[in-house]
Every structure is written in C-alpha cells, then in structure tokens.
Amino acid sequence: MQYLTEFRNKDIILALSEEVKRISTKEITLMEVCGGHTMAIHRFGIHSLLPPTIRLISGPGCPVCVSSQHFLDAAIAYSKIPGVVITTYGDLIRVPGSVSSLEKENAAGRDIRIIYSPLEALEIAGKNPEKQVIFPGIGFETTAPATAATIVEAKKAKLQNFFVLSAHKVMPPVMKALVNEGVKIDGFIAPGHVSAITGTAIYNDLADVFKLGVVVTGFEPVDLMQAILMLVRQFESGLPKVEIQYQRVVQSEGNKIAQGFLSQVFELKDDRWRGLGIIPKSGLKIRNEFSFFDAEKNFNVTVPEPADPKGCICGSILRGLKTPNDCSLFAKVCTPSFPVGACMVSGEGNCAAFYKYRL
Amino acid sequence: MNPVEDKILLSHGNGGRMMHNLIENLFLKYFANPILNEQTDAAILPANTADIAFTTDSFVIDPLFFPGGNIGKLAVCGTVNDLAVSGADPLYLSVSFIIEEGFSMKELELIVSSLADEARNARVTIVTGDTKVVNKGKCDKLFINTAGIGSVRKENRFVSKARDIKPGDIILINGAIGDHGMAVMSARESFNFKSPVISDCASLNHLIREILDQTVSVKFMRDPTRGGVATVLNELTGKTGFGIEIDESALPISRGVAAMCEILGFDPLHIANEGKVIIVAGHEEADKILTVMKKNILGGKSAIIGRVTGDHPGKVALKTETGGRRIIDTLTGDPLPRIC
Numbered sequence: 001m002q003y004l005t006e007f008r009n010k011d012i013i014l015a016l017s018e019e020v021k022r023i024s025t026k027e028i029t030l031m032e033v034c035g036g037h038t039m040a041i042h043r044f045g046i047h048s049l050l051p052p053t054i055r056l057i058s059g060p061g062c063p064v065c066v067s068s069q070h071f072l073d074a075a076i077a078y079s080k081i082p083g084v085v086i087t088t089y090g091d092l093i094r095v096p097g098s099v100s101s102l103e104k105e106n107a108a109g110r111d112i113r114i115i116y117s118p119l120e121a122l123e124i125a126g127k128n129p130e131k132q133v134i135f136p137g138i139g140f141e142t143t144a145p146a147t148a149a150t151i152v153e154a155k156k157a158k159l160q161n162f163f164v165l166s167a168h169k170v171m172p173p174v175m176k177a178l179v180n181e182g183v184k185i186d187g188f189i190a191p192g193h194v195s196a197i198t199g200t201a202i203y204n205d206l207a208d209v210f211k212l213g214v215v216v217t218g219f220e221p222v223d224l225m226q227a228i229l230m231l232v233r234q235f236e237s238g239l240p241k242v243e244i245q246y247q248r249v250v251q252s253e254g255n256k257i258a259q260g261f262l263s264q265v266f267e268l269k270d271d272r273w274r275g276l277g278i279i280p281k282s283g284l285k286i287r288n289e290f291s292f293f294d295a296e297k298n299f300n301v302t303v304p305e306p307a308d309p310k311g312c313i314c315g316s317i318l319r320g321l322k323t324p325n326d327c328s329l330f331a332k333v334c335t336p337s338f339p340v341g342a343c344m345v346s347g348e349g350n351c352a353a354f355y356k357y358r359l
Numbered sequence: 360m361n362p363v364e365d366k367i368l369l370s371h372g373n374g375g376r377m378m379h380n381l382i383e384n385l386f387l388k389y390f391a392n393p394i395l396n397e398q399t400d401a402a403i404l405p406a407n408t409a410d411i412a413f414t415t416d417s418f419v420i421d422p423l424f425f426p427g428g429n430i431g432k433l434a435v436c437g438t439v440n441d442l443a444v445s446g447a448d449p450l451y452l453s454v455s456f457i458i459e460e461g462f463s464m465k466e467l468e469l470i471v472s473s474l475a476d477e478a479r480n481a482r483v484t485i486v487t488g489d490t491k492v493v494n495k496g497k498c499d500k501l502f503i504n505t506a507g508i509g510s511v512r513k514e515n516r517f518v519s520k521a522r523d524i525k526p527g528d529i530i531l532i533n534g535a536i537g538d539h540g541m542a543v544m545s546a547r548e549s550f551n552f553k554s555p556v557i558s559d560c561a562s563l564n565h566l567i568r569e570i571l572d573q574t575v576s577v578k579f580m581r582d583p584t585r586g587g588v589a590t591v592l593n594e595l596t597g598k599t600g601f602g603i604e605i606d607e608s609a610l611p612i613s614r615g616v617a618a619m620c621e622i623l624g625f626d627p628l629h630i631a632n633e634g635k636v637i638i639v640a641g642h643e644e645a646d647k648i649l650t651v652m653k654k655n656i657l658g659g660k661s662a663i664i665g666r667v668t669g670d671h672p673g674k675v676a677l678k679t680e681t682g683g684r685r686i687i688d689t690l691t692g693d694p695l696p697r698i699c
Binding site: 004008010013014017042043044045046047048049221336355356357358 | 614617618621679680681682683684685686688
C-alpha cells in the first residue's frame with residue numbers, strides 16, 4: 001500500500017459509479033462542505049461519473065474563502081507595522097483585501113514569509129528577537145490544533161515576539177446554519193481531515209435532529225465515489241446516519257491529543273464568515289491565559305469594516321444556492337489572475353475550481 | 360588564485376587588476392578556447408550561410424545549488440534548449456555574471472566549473488562574457504545571463520512554428536515531469552522534509568538532433584520550463600485553435616514528484632522542467648520518433664501523452680486516470696503551497 005494509486009483505481013471507481021447509477025432512484029442534493037473535496041471532485045471529473053439524479057453543491061469549507069475581508073485587511077495592516085514579520089501559509093498570499101494583498105505588500109518591502117507549518121514561525125521568532133513575528137491562523141479544526149500546539153510551545157520557550165491573529169473556525173455550526181436557512185441539502189460529504197481531529201460525534205445532531213446523512217470522506221476519487229454511494233444508500237432507505245468512509249485515517253473518537261491542544265488554547269466565539277454573516281460560536285479565539293500571544297491584544301490595529309465587492313455572489317455560492325456560472329462577473333471580470341471575490345482567488349474556491357477544471 | 364581572496368569584493372567588478380585576475384584565473388581557466396582567448400569586446404564568429412537562431416535567458420534561481428545541478432549548469436541548459444527546440448544546432452554562448460559583494464569564491468568556482476562541463480557536454484563554445492560585482496544586498500548572491508547562437512538547417516526552419524498542425528497529430532515527451540521544480544523546492548532552506556527528487560536539468564540538443572535527423576514530421580517543439588507542461592500545451596491550443604487531449608495514465612511522473620505534489624497541493628503539470636521537450640508530430644511517425652527518443656539517454660521514459668483534436672477548440676483536456684475529463688489551465692502566478 002503506497003496510497004498514491006490505489007484510491008485512484010479506475011476499475012473500482014467505475015464499479016462504484018455503476019452501483020450508484022443502479023440504486024439511485026430519487027433526486028438527491030449532496031453538499032461537499034470542504035474546499036479540498038470541491039477541488040478533488042473537479043480535478044478527477046467526478047460529476048461525469050454520476051447519474052442525473054445526483055446534484056453536488058459546494059459548501060463553505062474553503063478557509064480562505066470564508067475568512068472575512070476584514071481579517072485580510074487586518075493582516076495587511078499588521079504587515080505595515082515597522083519590525084513586523086508576517087509568516088503565513090501560501091494560501092493567503094494572493095487573496096485580495098480591500099485595496100491590497102500580502103503579495104503586493106511584500107513587493108512594497110514588507111517582510112512577508114511563506115511557511116509550511118506554524119512551528120517555522122516560532123523558529124523565525126527565535127532567530128530574530130528584534131522582530132515581531134505574527135502568524136495569521138486560518139483553517140478549521142484541521143489546522144487549528146497546529147496553531148494551538150505552536151502557542152503552547154511559544155509559552156514554554158518564553159518567546160516575547162510571537163503572535164497569532166486567529167481566524168480559525170469550526171465546521172458544524174455553519175453546516176447547521178445552512179440547513180436552518182433552508183438551503184436544500186439531503187446529505188453532507190463531510191471533510192475527513194476535520195474528523196481526523198474531532199471525531200464524528202460533532203455531526204450526530206445533523207442525523208438525529210435534522211435527519212440528514214453525513215459521511216466523513218477522504219480526498220481521492222475512490223473515497224468520494226464510495227461516500228456518494230453510502231449517502232445515496234442512506235437516502236434511498238430513509239435511514240440517515242453518520243458514517244465514516246475514510247476509515248484509514250478517521251476514528252469515531254478523533255485525535256484526543258489534538259483536541260486537548262484545541263481546548264487548552266482556544267475558546268468558541270461568534271464569528272464573521274465571508275458572505276454568510278455572523279454565525280454564533282463558529283470561530284476560535286485565543287483564551288485569556290494565552291493572550292500574551294494574541295496579536296489583537298498586543299497591537300493597536302483597527303481597520304474599517306469593508307463592503308463586499310459589487311456584483312460578487314460569493315455569499316450565495318458559499319451557501320450552495322448558486323453556481324459560478326450564475327455570476328455576471330465569473331470568467332469575465334473575475335478570473336484567477338484578477339479575482340474579485342475570495343471563491344476565485346483561493347485554490348480551493350468553488351469559482352477557481354470551476355474556472356480551472358470545467359470543460 | 361590568491362588564497363586570501365575567498366570572497367568576491369566590489370573591486371572584482373571594477374575593470375581593474377582584480378577583475379583581470381578573476382577573468383584570467385577563474386573564467387578563462389574553465390572556459391578557454393581560441394575565440395574567447397582573443398578577449399576582444401565582441402567575439403568574431405566564423406559565418407556560414409545557414410539561418411541563425413539567437414536567444415538569451417537570465418538565471419536568478421534560489422537556491423544556487425539543488426539536487427541534480429546548480430545555476431551554472433542551468434544557465435547552459437536553459438539557453439541551449441531554447442536554441443535546440445527552435446530547430447537550431449547550438450554553437451556559441453555568452454555568459455554574464457552579476458555577483459553580490461562577499462559571495463564565496465569557492466562556490467563561484469564550483470558554479471563556473473559545472474557551467475564549463477555542461478557547455479562541453481552540449482558541445483557549445485563560450486565566446487564572450489561580462490562580469491559585474493554589485494554592493495551587498497543589491498542582488499541575491501549570483502545572477503547569470505547567457506545568450507546563445509545556433510545555426511538552423513534549411514529543412515528545420517519550421518519545426519517549431521506549429522505550422523500544419525492538425526487533429527490526429529501526436530504529442531510526445533521525453534520523460535517524467537516536474538522533477539526540476541520539486542528538486543529546487545525541496546532544496547530550499549525553509550523546507551523541512553527531504554525528498555529523493557533530482558532535477559532533470561540537461562541539454563537536449565543531441566536528443567533533438569537525433570529526432571530531426573531521422574524523421575520529417577516534427578511540427579512543434581518546446582521545453583516546458585516555468586509554468587510546466589500545462590502552459591506549453593495551452594500556448595499551442597491558443598496558436599492553432601485546435602483542442603488537445605492528454606491521457607493522464609500515459610503521463611510519466613516519478614513517485615517522489617507525485618508525493619510532493621500531493622502534500623503541497625500542486626499539479627505536476629504546472630511544475631517546471633529543465634530537461635524535457637514536448638514534441639508534436641504527425642501520427643504516422645509517432646512510433647518511430649518514440650523509438651529514437653527512447654534510445655537516447657535523456658529519453659528512456661519517453662511517452663506519447665496525447666493528441667491534437669478537433670473537439671473543444673482552444674482548450675486542453677485531461678482524460679483522468681479515473682475515467683473523468685477535466686480542463687488543464689495555464690498556471691496563474693507561481694504555484695504556492697496550500698494548507699489543505
């Protein structure tokens with residue numbers, strides 16, 4: 001087993017596709033919540049393997065897309081403080097804020113460095129005691145534990161010059177918010193890497209209360225096709241439940257150590273989602289015990305609340321109500337080279353996936 | 360060389376004795392040949408009646424050394440390959456160095472010696488050059504520019520012009536894609552995991568000469584450097600108006616590159632190569648070209664990866680291993696690593 005080819009086996013995928021076509025009788029709308037899934041679905045051409053009864057819609061699980069423009073404007077404002085180094089995942093570099101981007105600020109001489117792990121930011125802070133190193137933390141339960149563990153490390157190392165600007169978010173509240181808003185969803189293809197951390201109990205409400213199927217899934221075409229088959233089976237039999245397709249990674253109780261870091265460092269807060277507004281208890285803020293590392297509490301930066309770009313329908317796209325083709329800006333004004341909304345600029349965004357892969 | 364001079368000083372670029380020493384003791388030591396030895400301001404080259412191909416390229420790669428090569432070797436391969444894919448036989452190179460004050464003399468010698476090795480390998484002569492040293496911080500260690508001249512045989516004048524391309528033509532490549540880009544990335548200091556990937560950096564002129572000598576139906580050649588295979592194919596559909604279909608299962612990709620791309624969220628089709636050529640040829644000669652390519656040391660893993668089609672005009676489609684189909688788009692900006 002080397003994990004590069006087995007889950008892309010054409011024969012298995014086609015067999016799954018045949019089985020889905022055979023058993024699917026009722027129209028069903030499935031939401032893939034995660035941006036990684038959206039990309040994989042387009043990249044592997046999954047749509048072309050499904051019967052017309054199945055509709056896939058993309059959800060709000062691209063961390064860059066749902067991070068508010070306000071957050072990005074703040075990160076840019078921090079980068080302008082003399083002596084500040086912004087250390088960031090590559091994902092954020094090109095995302096347009098109201099008037100600039102981190103990429104443009106880098107060209108203008110600010111110190112902005114791409115890192116692969118927040119622990120690298122610690123290393124940079126350790127080596128440059130005269131600098132203030134800020135890490136804009138984005139992502140869901142998948143990346144938040146790494147940020148939390150880094151903050152714990154920073155405390156151990158008694159670092160005075162490392163700070164986190166947290167835009168971390170959690171997954172379940174936004175899924176429930178969409179259902180409550182009345183978006184038509186019959187089942188969720190749930191992100192495997194979130195449940196690798198959290199386990200699956202976070203979705204029990206969706207099955208028990210909202211009567212929706214949830215299948216936790218990996219990112220390869222066999223994973224996705226099998227998850228779709230499992231959801232269609234549940235739907236056809238009228239027995240929605242939470243199931244794990246991604247058993248090689250996910251256990252129902254999740255990763256207790258990572259959960260420990262999360263609860264030690266972060267607490268829930270009401271948070272702003274791009275295009276979706278404020279969702280109660282959907283974001284992660286740094287607890288008071290660690291406020292020494294909270295950028296917001298250690299720098300005096302305020303940025304005005306920006307308006308959403310005119311004509312951009314990212315909000316409706318993130319709700320699964322519209323597709324990029326419904327947008328008058330898509331592929332005309334808004335392209336990966338000149339993105340208007342976040343769904344285009346992020347490699348995981350629904351518009352970027354449409355633009356990149358749809359024939 | 361004077362042993363105390365273990366670092367490049369500003370005076371190595373001032374046109375005086377120090378610069379003279381650098382040229383005599385380092386550059387001529389490695390590059391010496393009758394034309395260059397004249398040390399005239401411009402090289403005088405014996406002319407022939409063939410058409411001339413002329414190109415230039417600058418190399419600003421970071422890091423300077425990477426698995427499978429360094430900036431010196433790359434500076435030869437890049438320019439030689441630009442000439443070769445244009446149907447030319449590369450003959451002469453110029454080499455210009457822009458060196459940051461304080462740069463290690465030892466590293467410079469390593470780079471210069473492998474530049475000379477690669478020039479010998481490609482059978483091109485370095486006939487002129489220039490050296491500038493700039494203040495610390497004004498350039499990043501070392502930049503190299505090379506320009507190259509090649510002669511073009513009459514029968515090869517149109518091999519790269521994408522003339523007469525039509526649906527049914529075959530697309531070939533001489534081996535696995537993405538090795539250079541991933542080797543360079545894994546050599547970066549900030550990169551915390553080791554990979555077995557080695558740059559494919561190589562001069563392709565001999566391979567291309569063999570193909571052109573034995574076949575007549577090559578209609579287009581291009582080396583897929585920055586922007587990768589995807590960018591070349593998209594340029595081609597733009598130029599011809601036809602579509603292209605690539606077969607994912609036929610694309611040679613090493614396990615190391617595939618794994619790195621998975622981890623970082625890259626598409627191997629967007630990653631740079633420095634020893635690869637994409638060839639479009641009439642389908643009747645496809646197997647013959649493939650046989651010629653496979654016999655060359657730089658073509659052991661050559662493959663037919665796709666074809667020109669009348670479907671989806673102007674677009675490059677990938678027939679995925681899983682039986683689906685998707686578009687292959689041109690890369691926008693540099694590929695950036697993603698978190699999930």
